[in-house]
Amino acid sequence: MFEDYRGVWVFIEQNEGEIEGVSLELLGAGRKLADKLSVPLSGVLLGLEIKELCPEIISYGADQVFVVDHAVLKDYRTESYMKGVILLAEKYKPEIFLYGATPNGKDLASAVATDLSTGLTADTTMLDVDLDNRLLEASRPAFGGNIMATILCKKHRPQMGTVRPKVMKALEKDNSRIGKIIEEEIFLQEEDMRTKVLKIVKDVTKKARLTDAHVVVAGGKGMGDLQGFQLIHELAETIGATVGGTRDVVEAGWLPHEQQVGQTGETITPKIYFAIGISGAIQHIVGMKNSEFIIAINKDPNAPIFDVATYGIVGDAMEIVPRLIEQFKVLQKEKGGEVSYV
Amino acid sequence: MHIVVCVKQVPDTKIIKINPKTNTLDRRSAPAILNPYDAHAVQEAVKIKKMIGEGTISVLSMGPPQATAVIKKSIEIGADRGYLISDRAFAGADTLATSYALSKALERISKEQKIDLVICGLHAIDGDTGQVGPGIARRLDIPPITNVIEVTEFNKKEKTVLLKRKIANGYQLIEAQYPCLLTVGKEINEIEYSPMPNMIKAARYEPIIWTVNDLENVDRPQLGLKGSPTIVGKMFTPPKPEGGKKLDGNADEQVAQLIALLEDKKELLFANH
Ligand SMILES: Cc1cc2nc3c(=O)[nH]c(=O)nc-3n(C[C@H](O)[C@H](O)[C@H](O)COP(=O)(O)OP(=O)(O)OC[C@H]3O[C@@H](n4cnc5c(N)ncnc54)[C@H](O)[C@@H]3O)c2cc1C
Numbered sequence: 001m002f003e004d005y006r007g008v009w010v011f012i013e014q015n016e017g018e019i020e021g022v023s024l025e026l027l028g029a030g031r032k033l034a035d036k037l038s039v040p041l042s043g044v045l046l047g048l049e050i051k052e053l054c055p056e057i058i059s060y061g062a063d064q065v066f067v068v069d070h071a072v073l074k075d076y077r078t079e080s081y082m083k084g085v086i087l088l089a090e091k092y093k094p095e096i097f098l099y100g101a102t103p104n105g106k107d108l109a110s111a112v113a114t115d116l117s118t119g120l121t122a123d124t125t126m127l128d129v130d131l132d133n134r135l136l137e138a139s140r141p142a143f144g145g146n147i148m149a150t151i152l153c154k155k156h157r158p159q160m161g162t163v164r165p166k167v168m169k170a171l172e173k174d175n176s177r178i179g180k181i182i183e184e185e186i187f188l189q190e191e192d193m194r195t196k197v198l199k200i201v202k203d204v205t206k207k208a209r210l211t212d213a214h215v216v217v218a219g220g221k222g223m224g225d226l227q228g229f230q231l232i233h234e235l236a237e238t239i240g241a242t243v244g245g246t247r248d249v250v251e252a253g254w255l256p257h258e259q260q261v262g263q264t265g266e267t268i269t270p271k272i273y274f275a276i277g278i279s280g281a282i283q284h285i286v287g288m289k290n291s292e293f294i295i296a297i298n299k300d301p302n303a304p305i306f307d308v309a310t311y312g313i314v315g316d317a318m319e320i321v322p323r324l325i326e327q328f329k330v331l332q333k334e335k336g337g338e339v340s341y342v
Numbered sequence: 343m344h345i346v347v348c349v350k351q352v353p354d355t356k357i358i359k360i361n362p363k364t365n366t367l368d369r370r371s372a373p374a375i376l377n378p379y380d381a382h383a384v385q386e387a388v389k390i391k392k393m394i395g396e397g398t399i400s401v402l403s404m405g406p407p408q409a410t411a412v413i414k415k416s417i418e419i420g421a422d423r424g425y426l427i428s429d430r431a432f433a434g435a436d437t438l439a440t441s442y443a444l445s446k447a448l449e450r451i452s453k454e455q456k457i458d459l460v461i462c463g464l465h466a467i468d469g470d471t472g473q474v475g476p477g478i479a480r481r482l483d484i485p486p487i488t489n490v491i492e493v494t495e496f497n498k499k500e501k502t503v504l505l506k507r508k509i510a511n512g513y514q515l516i517e518a519q520y521p522c523l524l525t526v527g528k529e530i531n532e533i534e535y536s537p538m539p540n541m542i543k544a545a546r547y548e549p550i551i552w553t554v555n556d557l558e559n560v561d562r563p564q565l566g567l568k569g570s571p572t573i574v575g576k577m578f579t580p581p582k583p584e585g586g587k588k589l590d591g592n593a594d595e596q597v598a599q600l601i602a603l604l605e606d607k608k609e610l611l612f613a614n615h
Pocket residue numbers: 143144145219220221222223224245246247248249260261262263264265266276277278279280281282283284287297298299300303315316317318355356
């Protein structure tokens with residue numbers, strides 16, 4: 001009976017006409033699964049006046065895009081979005097359906113899974129398929145993150161999962177790719193909706209900056225106290241970086257939660273990540289290990305942070321960081337030009 | 343206003359052991375606590391009751407008999423009464439089967455007193471999915487509003503509630519008809535100190551306990567392990583990465599080497615915020 005279910009789908013989350021990064025990452029991950037299963041990869045796009053986003057979805061790896069364009073779909077709402085997604089899933093029967101583990105993606109996937117009466121794996125960080133059984137192997141950290149669990153859904157279709165942002169890699173954009181656009185009608189009326197989005201307020205605080213930052217200076221409990229942690233701020237300011245920290249630092253009140261990196265904070269992939277006085281617990285590592293260039297400073301040569309660091313300095317942060325700041329200031333002068341800090 | 347809060351007993355994930363044979367938690371290895379998010383959910387119900395000046399707060403939990411502890415804890419925070427559904431038939435449930443069992447219990451509770459609002463935690467720290475809340479809402483056919491960060495206002499005449507819901511880049515201001523289901527995180531409120539009368543009430547309180555036979559119209563294959571589409575295939579420790587080079591020498595030498603390594607990344611540095 002599962003022969004009817006074919007193809008890999010990715011829910012394309014757009015907010016006011018802009019595609020979320022995680023959706024593009026999922027097209028990259030979905031492409032691999034689809035190739036392995038020899039099936040098409042489809043994007044599922046809902047919204048109002050969003051058709052012009054289709055070429056972008058194809059250029060990031062989709063073979064086809066299902067689009068539902070309707071006034072009721074202007075802003076995300078569980079009620080209206082789930083109706084559209086369920087309509088498509090029941091008609092075209094995908095075998096695998098992935099969503100970004102964002103507030104909206106998780107909300108939507110949970111509702112859809114209930115109505116389709118199928119399995120949903122939350123916060124996946126590794127994806128693969130068992131080709132013989134066409135089974136999605138969705139792995140995620142379990143029990144506080146010390147171990148990974150592979151979740152299977154053998155007897156129901158589609159196999160669904162939400163996937164954490166920034167752990168999968170988007171493909172290089174390729175405008176020469178071609179694909180099909182399939183438009184679908186949906187019959188919904190605003191009067192039938194029991195929720196209304198009155199307005200959307202954008203938040204432009206540090207949190208957004210942490211996930212967008214190219215350079216992050218993160219500090220841990222090894223900075224000693226709030227006073228010692230000032231060195232982290234100082235270094236960050238010197239090189240124009242954003243400050244991050246471990247959960248222990250957040251719990252100590254040295255930083256707000258928005259700046260926590262890790263399993264219960266943000267997952268980030270900056271170009272340069274400084275981990276200073278951070279031991280490198282697994283829950284921290286999952287949030288930063290895909291950074292391009294990782295520098296660890298820790299006085300314990302056996303600290304696990306060195307296992308993920310591109311370069312490590314074994315030493316006392318209180319001695320190293322002030323010297324770094326000094327040297328960076330010299331380097332900056334050589335670079336010249338005006339520099340302003342916010 | 344009748345508010346029902348779903349509360350789960352969870353092992354404290356900081357201290358935990360896993361049974362290698364069954365790939366499940368050895369629940370005896372960790373102290374059991376009220377899921378922290380659910381404590382905020384109960385606190386929010388207390389706040390709402392104060393805000394509108396009347397109401398009843400019930401809490402509902404599914405779990406082993408010991409889970410009465412989290413109901414007592416909820417009474418301490420300010421709940422009026424508590425229900426536990428406890429039966430072998432519920433055991434081994436994933437999120438789909440959990441939301442099914444809880445929705446059946448909610449149907450029974452609403453027969454005793456109509457429910458206006460259901461509140462769940464954003465997620466449970468053990469299962470960590472956040473899927474049960476929206477699942478319950480779908481089964482009861484009421485709108486789910488997840489990630490609520492503020493309950494602003496009730497309009498009892500129109501039967502609407504004004505809410506702020508967190509999204510990736512800010513928040514939505516939502517007007518929802520109730521009954522509806524909310525899920526809440528930690529930022530929605532601060533847990534207050536429990537007043538003495540609550541403590542006394544909690545100590546004496548005996549929750550109402552139901553088995554599967556106390557629920558109506560239950561389709562048994564949808565319960566517990568049998569009703570769970572997802573299974574744990576295998577468990578593994580994540581592969582250990584290699585690690586890079588450690589810089590040598592004294593502090594000055596190490597810093598000099600690092601600065602040299604970063605020379606070609608200068609374009610990234612000193613950029614304006
Ligand atoms: C369910 C769960 C979720 C979690 N989520 C997260 C999360 O999202 N993010 C997160 O970060 N953690 C998380 N944790 C906590 C995590 O397990 C660790 O406890 C935490 O990351 C440790 O923080 P730390 O490295 O700052 O402190 P510590 O582990 O105390 O490490 C301090 C380090 O500083 C070094 N040090 C001390 N003095 C100096 C000095 N003068 N110079 C240089 N080095 C020095 C020490 O050698 C040590 O390695 C979670 C835990 C659980 C159970």
